[in-house]
Amino acid sequence: MFTFTEEQEMLRKVIREFVEAEVAPKAQEWDEANHCPVELFPMLGEMGIVGTFVPEEYGGAGLGFVERSICLEELARHSAGLAITVMAHQLCMGGILNFGSEEQKKKYLPDLATGKKIGSLSLTEATGGSNFMGQKSTGEYKDWQWVINGRKCFITNSHLADVDLWTVITGQNEKGKPIMTAFIIDKDTPGHTAGRTEHKLGLCSSNTGDVSCVNVKLSPQQMLSQEGDGPKIALSTIQEVGRAGMSAICLGILRGCLEESVKFSNERIIYGKPLNKLMNIQFTIAENKLDYESAKLLTYRAASMKDKGLPCACEFALAKYAGNEGAIRAAKRTIDMMGGYGVINEYPIGRFLRDTLAGSTAGGTSDILKVVIAAETLKG
Amino acid sequence: MTHQGIWVVAEQTVSGISRVSFELLAKARELKEQGRVQAPVTAVLLGENLDDYYSAKLMEAGAETIILVDHPALRYFQNETYAAVLKALAEERQPSIILMGATAAGSDFAPTLGAKLRTGVSAHCVDMRLNEEGHLVAVVPAFGGKVLGDILCTNFRPQIATVRPGILGKVICFMHKQCPVERFDITDILAQDQGRVKALGITYEEMKGVPxxxxxxxxxxxxxxxxxxxxxxxxxxxxxxxxxxxxxxxxxxxxxxxxxxxxxxxxxxxxxxxxxxxxxxxxxxxxxxxxxxxxxxxxxxxxxxxxxxxxxxxxxxxxxxxxxxxxxxxxxxxxxxxx
Amino acid sequence: MALNIAVCIKSVPDPKWYEKITIDTKTKTITRKGIPSIINPVDKNALEAALKLKEQYGGKVTVLCMAPPGAKNELYEAMAMGADEAALLSDLAFAGADTLATSYTLAQGLNKLGKFDLVLTGTESADGATAQVPAQLAEWLNIPHLWNVKEFVLATEQEIHAKVKMDDAVGEYVIQLPALLAVSREINKPRYTTAMGVMKARKKTLTNLSKHDLDVNESLIGQVGSPTWSGDISIPSLARKGQELIGTPEEIVTQLIAKLRAAGIREGRGMVNDASGNLGSGRTDG
Missing domain, CATH: 3.40.50.1220 (TPP-binding domain)
Incomplete structure (x- = not known):
């Protein structure tokens, strides 16, 4: 049975205080203006919210994934858009932390962990995210340099990132299979540009768009790990950092739905009585609570397994699936309960529904997650 | 019990006497009636240049005796001096109840006085009355005013209470023409002042329109x-x-x-x-x-x-x-x- | 110069939950079940002021709290915010204390912990809001104090210059150290507690002090040492039977103006000149 330590409880309390003061009052405004609040990043860095799992020697808080999930849940409770911005930034840090050389870690992590710089991971291409071996971007070694060409799409922080991790195909092995390799690209490297910005259904206070490389020349020091390590880096980062983060973000949205439903049913008077006296409303509350509590247990169990170094790919898939689907259900139920109020933007519940729908692809759609869960389960 | 009488500690302001002082005098007169207190209601005013205007105003508002403590050292509020003066006066005259306005000064020196006299202080009362035994029952708010509680101080004297300006509201104009006015000398008390706090001055906010x-x-x-x-x-x-x-x-x-x-x-x-x-x-x-x-x-x-x-x-x-x-x-x- | 600073904090029920407070009509006690405790908000301003001084001049910040054992969470939080050590004064014998007994106990705690150049507190607690402990604590410690301080600077090693909020005015004072300052919320914006701070806090020292650890006169602590005691409590009902004005904004305003006119507009003019109105308006005779 999973329980939080006293430190973790206190961490949640202080992060919540911060989020309620600095994030909650502006979340709706950011959403409506499609504004990603990057101006908060230095403060988030100081708080230890962006560099949660980065060791202290590299400027981070030196904590684990349970603590990271707590921070992301609290952020997403009020702004899932900001939370996914942080999460995508952590993908970049996770890649460098787990696969980078000592020089690369020293060069990049301190500024990223303290929120002075923003990171991104550019993996997905027009061919799709989950079929990442089918990607078309290339890296060619010429005149002691790597020359990168290609276009990535649906990249979170595409227009904001100072440090961009790329995966490209650098050749074929003897069996004719593509060799995928990862590189660290600095924002101002000539030929590296952000393209179109996507207008999304939800998570509107996060930035998503295209990034292109046209004859981007990188020194060999910019390669992350070794040639051919791309799939390992991509898979581990997406599954262990990305999916883990998304499970916590979905959980935060789900808690938002639960708390909004409780607040509304307590305050709304109908036929002279609070709404919460009606049994069908109580069913809604109970179902929201069940969805939240089950996703919570799954999320923090997976995170604590990750902290113990246990294999937890299936556990995170379960957690994200439960959180994302649970949040969709809870948001819909709460909107139904609220009637007209549910669809006007003074209430955040509509935003929660849009955010959770928009968040369904990041870290794997429910169908992909089911494939992961089934594969693990069928092993027997 | 040797302690008797109700005191109101009035406060000098830039334009005269604070309104809460008058509210407290009206309340003191009401308590006196209610508890059939024999001793006169006493107003104590600390300040500088306290001429007849002040005693006239205090009398009009209900004071039956007046103690004026007039000294340049009392020009600005200084907790140490104010509390030392009040302590000396209270020990000498032994009032049963001391009421003060919960102004910035009153909120600060009422508790100091309480600690000096080793007695109880009820802060920010919204109402008060005397119970059957003649003890002061002070009604105080808690939890931001959500809860009201009675506070008593039955075994210690004087019973000190502060009231926020405007809470009692009522000011009464009394018609009596004469009341004893005493001037209390504080030379000895000031001699003992250690000078640990010095007031440099006070700046008033510019007031727009009606207070x-x-x-x-x-x-x-x-x-x-x-x-x-x-x-x-x-x-x-x-x-x-x-x-x-x-x-x-x-x-x-x-x-x-x-x-x-x-x-x-x-x-x-x-x-x-x-x-x-x-x-x-x-x-x-x-x-x-x-x-x-x-x-x-x-x-x-x-x-x-x-x-x-x-x-x-x-x-x-x-x-x-x-x-x-x-x-x-x-x-x-x-x-x-x-x- | 290094400053040895003490900050006294109170653990209070979170003011956001005051609407949920009820009274047990049988026992006449306040029910605050399920309401979380927090550091009294303005006490965080006091702690922030202490941490800023430490950053500027060096020294040590010790946080002190008199409360039941559960308040250790608030003390750890204060250490997470940056305080160096903490002490919890906790003993059944301290229970039921009014401000006089509380301030006496805090004073004995401070005396036990060492010699402090500066003691900082908030102006008042969110729950009781008597604002009396700072002044009384200074009295027991026999040090000077200022209450409602909105700004201060260390002018010399021995003196602080402070601005104090008065009624519609600001007073300026010089106070000698050692001293106590009760600060108001506009003095600063308390820093946020960071994740790193939370993790460091558990490695810092929290000392538990019971009455046996302190040099206390038993007749001055707890209920015994409290001159005041609580009688009845109640939750007043302030409900009014309201009338809703409905319609377009124009229609609402027309109704409202009619209501204002009906609400004794003429009487309002008359009242200013009666005896009661005169008294507060200051001297007019020059």
Whole structure:
């Protein structure tokens, strides 16, 4: 049975205080203006919210994934858009932390962990995210340099990132299979540009768009790990950092739905009585609570397994699936309960529904997650 | 019990005597009647240049004897000096009850006096009475005014209590013509002052219009005032109606209003004839500062605002929609100016 | 110069939950079940002021709290915010204390912990809001104090210059160290507690002090040492039977102006000149 330590409880309390003061009052405004609040990043860095799992020697808080999930849940409770911005930034840090050389870690992590710089991971291409071996971007070694060409799409922080991790195909092995390799690209490297910005259904206070490389020349020091390590880096980062983060973000949205439903049913008077006296409303509350509590247990169990170094790919898939689907259900139920109020933007519940729908692809759609869960389960 | 009589510690202000001093004298006279107290109600005033104006005003407000402590050293409030003087006086004369205004000075030196005399102090009372045994029962708010509790101090004397300005409200004009006025010499007490705190001076805030506590009409704004422009409309409305402007915490934090305009348990208590709350949701601590208003009119776009539960007239609307129309409507007819 | 600073904090029920407070009508006690405790908000301003001084001049910040054992969470939080150590004064014998007994116990705690150049507190607690402990604590410690301080600077090693909020005014004072300052919320914006701070806090020292650890006169602590005691408590009902004005904004305003006119507008003018109105308006005779 999973329980939080006293430190973790206190961490949640202080992060919540911060989020309620600095994030909650502006979340709706950011959403409506499609504004990603990057101006908060230095403060988030100081708080230890962006560099949660980065060791202290590299400027981070030196904590684990349970603590990271707590921070992301609290952020997403009020702004899932900001939370996914942080999460995508952590993908970049996770890649460098787990696969980078000592020089690369020293060069990049301190500024990223303290929120002075923003990171991104550019993996997905027009061919799709989950079929990442089918990607078309290339890296060619010429005149002691790597020359990168290609276009990535649906990249979170595409227009904001100072440090961009790329995966490209650098050749074929003897069996004719593509060799995928990862590189660290600095924002101002000539030929590296952000393209179109996507207008999304939800998570509107996060930035998503295209990034292109046209004859981007990188020194060999910019390669992350070794040639051919791309799939390992991509898979581990997406599954262990990305999916883990998304499970916590979905959980935060789900808690938002639960708390909004409780607040509304307590305050709304109908036929002279609070709404919460009606049994069908109580069913809604109970179902929201069940969805939240089950996703919570799954999320923090997976995170604590990750902290113990246990294999937890299936556990995170379960957690994200439960959180994302649970949040969709809870948001819909709460909107139904609220009637007209549910669809006007003074209430955040509509935003929660849009955010959770928009968040369904990041870290794997429910169908992909089911494939992961089934594969693990069928092993027997 | 040797301790007897009710004292009111009055306070000198830049323009005379603080109104709360008169409110306390009225209350002291009421307590005296109620408890059939023999000893006269005594007003004690500490300050500088205390001429006949002061004793006349105190007498008119109900003092039956007056002790004036007049010295340049008392020009500015200094806790150490003020408390030393009051301690010496109280030990010598042994009053049973000492009432003070919970002003900035009173809130600070009442507890010091209590500690010096090793007795109890009831802070920020909203009401008080004498029980059958003649003990003071002070009604004090807690939890931002949500809860009211009786505080007693039966085994120690004097019983000290402070009351926030405006809470008692009532000031009575007494018709008696004479009362003994004594001047108390503090040379010896000042000689013992260690000079650990020195007052350098005081700067008064510039006051606009009617003082909030004395206004017959108050227009107050809160969180629902979404911009400085709307706040200025609210100020215009108050000006058109001849009232004072009050606020809750958010306009203060925005820098639109001053600390002295805040209404609530940590600000001022008002009891105007008409209170108009605009964009105020009605947290307990604010309601405690305006609950005694005559007619309460509330404008808030959230129909679930708690302020509506304590309002006589409810308007569920956005402040920005109502204020310009209201100002325009009132200006059309000059007769609508009320105070 | 290094400053040895003590900050006294109180653990209070979170003011956001005051609406949920009820009274047990049988026992006449306040029910605050399920309401979380927090550091009294303005005490965080006191702690922030202490941390800023430490950053500027060096020294140590010790946080002190008199409360039941559960308040250790608030003390850890204060250490997470940056305080160096903490002490919890906790003993059944301290229970039921009014401000006089509380301030006496805090004073004995401070005396036990060492010699402090500066003691900082908030102006008042959110729950009781008597604002009396700072002045009384200074009295027991026999040091000078200022209450409602909105700004201060260390002018010399021995002196602080402070601005104090008065009624519609600001007073300026010089106070000698050692001293106590009770600060108001506008003095600063308390820093946020960081994740790193939370993790460091558990490695810092929290000392538990019971009455046996302190040099206390038993007749001055707890209920015995409290001159005041509580009688009846109640939750007053302030409800008014309201009338809703409905319609378009124009229609609402027309109704409202009629209501204002009906609400004794003429009487309002008359009242200003009666005897009671005169008294507060200051001297007019020059």
């Amino acid at each position: 909030l506590e004395e206004a017959e009409l108050v227009v107050a704004g809160g969180f629902g005032i979404e911009s400085k422009e709307i706040w200025q409309q609210l100020e215009t409305l108050a000006a058109v109606l001849g009232g004072a402007v009050g606020c809750t915490r958010p306009p203060l934090d925005e820098g639109w209003a001053k600390e002295s305009q805040m209404i609530g348990t940590s600000g001022k208590s008002v009891r105007p004839k008409i209170y108009i709350g605009v964009g105020i949701s009605g947290a307990t601590h604010h309601i405690c500062g305006m609950k005694d208003a005559g007619l309460v009119i509330s404008i808030n776009k959230d129909e679930k605002s708690p302020i509506f539960d304590v309002s006589d007239i409810r308007i569920t609307a956005d402040a920005a929609a109502i204020l310009p129309l209201l100002i325009e409507g009132l200006q059309k007819n000059e007769d609508d100016v009320i105070c």
